[in-house]
Amino acid sequence: xxxxxxxxxxxxxxxxxxxxxxxxxxxxxxxxxxxxxxxxxxxxxxxxxxxxxxxxxxxxxxxxxxxxxxxxxxxxxxxxxxxxxxxxxxxxxxxxxxxxxxxxxxxxxxxxxxxxxxxxxxxxxxxxxxxxxxxxxxxxxxxxxxxxxxxxxxxxxxxxxxxxxxxxxxxxxxxxxxxxxxxxxxxxxxxxxxxxxxxxxxxxxxxxxxxxxxxxxxxxxxxxxxxxxxxxxxxxxxxxxxxxxxxxxxxxxxxxxxxxxxxxxxxxxxxxxxxxxxxxxxxxxxxxxxxxxxxxxxxxxxxxxxxxxxxxxxxxxxxxxxxxxxxxxxxxxxxxxxxxxxxxxxxxxxxxxxxxxxxxx
Numbered sequence: 001x002x003x004x005x006x007x008x009x010x011x012x013x014x015x016x017x018x019x020x021x022x023x024x025x026x027x028x029x030x031x032x033x034x035x036x037x038x039x040x041x042x043x044x045x046x047x048x049x050x051x052x053x054x055x056x057x058x059x060x061x062x063x064x065x066x067x068x069x070x071x072x073x074x075x076x077x078x079x080x081x082x083x084x085x086x087x088x089x090x091x092x093x094x095x096x097x098x099x100x101x102x103x104x105x106x107x108x109x110x111x112x113x114x115x116x117x118x119x120x121x122x123x124x125x126x127x128x129x130x131x132x133x134x135x136x137x138x139x140x141x142x143x144x145x146x147x148x149x150x151x152x153x154x155x156x157x158x159x160x161x162x163x164x165x166x167x168x169x170x171x172x173x174x175x176x177x178x179x180x181x182x183x184x185x186x187x188x189x190x191x192x193x194x195x196x197x198x199x200x201x202x203x204x205x206x207x208x209x210x211x212x213x214x215x216x217x218x219x220x221x222x223x224x225x226x227x228x229x230x231x232x233x234x235x236x237x238x239x240x241x242x243x244x245x246x247x248x249x250x251x252x253x254x255x256x257x258x259x260x261x262x263x264x265x266x267x268x269x270x271x272x273x274x275x276x277x278x279x280x281x282x283x284x285x286x287x288x289x290x291x292x293x294x295x296x297x298x299x300x301x302x303x304x305x306x307x308x309x310x311x312x313x314x315x316x317x318x319x320x321x322x323x324x325x326x327x328x329x330x331x332x333x334x335x336x337x338x339x340x341x342x343x344x345x346x347x348x349x350x351x352x353x354x355x356x357x358x359x360x361x
Contacts, residue, residue, distance in 0.1 A: 005164040005204075005242070007059035008099060011126045014042025014083035016152025017070035019132035023145065024076070034146055035077050036135040040070030042128030042155040043083035049116035053091040054206075056164050067126070070152060073134045080131060092119050093167045093245065099159040109161055117167065117245075125160065129153035163241065166204055168220035169341050171243035173275070174252035175267050176223075179292040181205070183252065183324040184221045187334050192221060204242045211338040220246065240278045247344050248337065249287045255305060255321075256296035265312045286340075288318040290333065295323035 017039025024032025068083030098110035138146035172180040181192040188207030205221045222239040276283040322329040
């Protein structure tokens with residue numbers, strides 16, 4: 001299945017049904033009076049987050065969604081039937097943005113309406129119109145035979161832009177062929193494509209890393225970045241949006257490139273610069289350095305190569321040296337990630353529900 005993470009759609013809520021103007025006509029009741037009922041309410045359009053979906057590919061083929069109109073009111077005080085709602089299911093992590101047409105006919109992106117980041121979350125994106133009033137509402141002591149009724153109100157309509165940001169705890173960052181896909185295969189059941197040429201990963205992949213029976217986290221692998229991605233080089237940097245929800249980034253560096261003229265330090269700095277150009281908040285996220293492909297370095301040279309890279313790069317954060325293809329030191333890294341994420345979750349929970357010292361006492 002092709003991975004689609006952007007889509008534009010139009011939604012139309014149902015129109016309200018018109019009210020009816022009628023009079024009661026029965027034998028032996030010559031002055032029955034008005035009995036026109038109200039029109040039915042138009043259906044709403046609802047967006048629902050569904051964890052069983054993982055791409056916006058459905059919206060590539062179907063771009064218009066309409067709820068049912070309300071029925072017209074009837075005689076004998078009969079109200080029109082309300083229109084059925086339209087439910088649009090989207091993947092968990094979908095950002096819904098208002099879209100409009102400017103004076104030149106171009107679509108422009110506006111404010112964010114809702115972030116559907118939880119499974120089962122529902123949001124009414126377009127409300128149906130109210131049904132019109134029948135003439136039974138207009139009878140008075142001086143106007144006992146009103147012929148007035150009102151039309152139904154038109155339902156809301158919107159142009160929307162959907163952007164999918166995958167939900168993951170850990171994001172992988174690095175140059176093409178740094179070993180990101182190999183690493184996610186080593187620590188999870190995900191099986192992304194792996195080959196000996198760059199840009200084998202063309203869309204994000206998610207993997208669940210199970211550290212223990214009841215301890216796990218989700219890791220995201222995105223296509224590799226190269227210098228100049230912000231200007232469109234390689235596959236660009238639009239896939240960085242899928243790292244926006246992560247809590248920590250793993251910056252994988254190929255410590256043993258096939259080309260001897262390639263400088264790993266320069267490539268690592270280029271990746272960080274592309275991250276900064278894309279989003280300062282993403283650049284400020286916690287980032288760990290993972291030096292990969294130790295299996296290609298002789299045992300007696302590994303420590304020196306790692307120390308040399310850290311010294312030239314000027315790195316002071318967490319550092320892990322691994323060989324993803326053989327799984328060397330990968331388990332140590334996953335346990336460290338799990339401990340970090342559990343600490344982050346505990347701190348976030350304490351901030352949202354602080355306990356007063358007096359209450360604790």
